[in-house]
Amino acid sequence: MTGDQSAGSGCLAARHERDRAPGRTVLFVAADTGHRYVDTVHARHGEAARIEDLAPREVTDRNDLAPPWSRMRWNRGPARR
Numbered sequence: 336m337t338g339d340q341s342a343g344s345g346c347l348a349a350r351h352e353r354d355r356a357p358g359r360t361v362l363f364v365a366a367d368t369g370h371r372y373v374d375t376v377h378a379r380h381g382e383a384a385r386i387e388d389l390a391p392r393e394v395t396d397r398n399d400l401a402p403p404w405s406r407m408r409w410n411r412g413p414a415r416r
Contacts, residue, residue: 342366347389347404 391406
């Protein structure tokens, strides 16, 4: 993620997790007001995909992680190097 995508990406991931388990509490905190991006990123909001249509690509191996968004169950195991 780049700086201009981190808050939006975090929000999208939180919405996805909330929708996967409606009874679970999901908290998202963005330490950015977004005002720096009003003339660039937010100006193209009409071209963006609907949030409801976005979902991660489920993968089972980290070698399959790919843009724009992937998700993998890691079972809290240590990262392999």
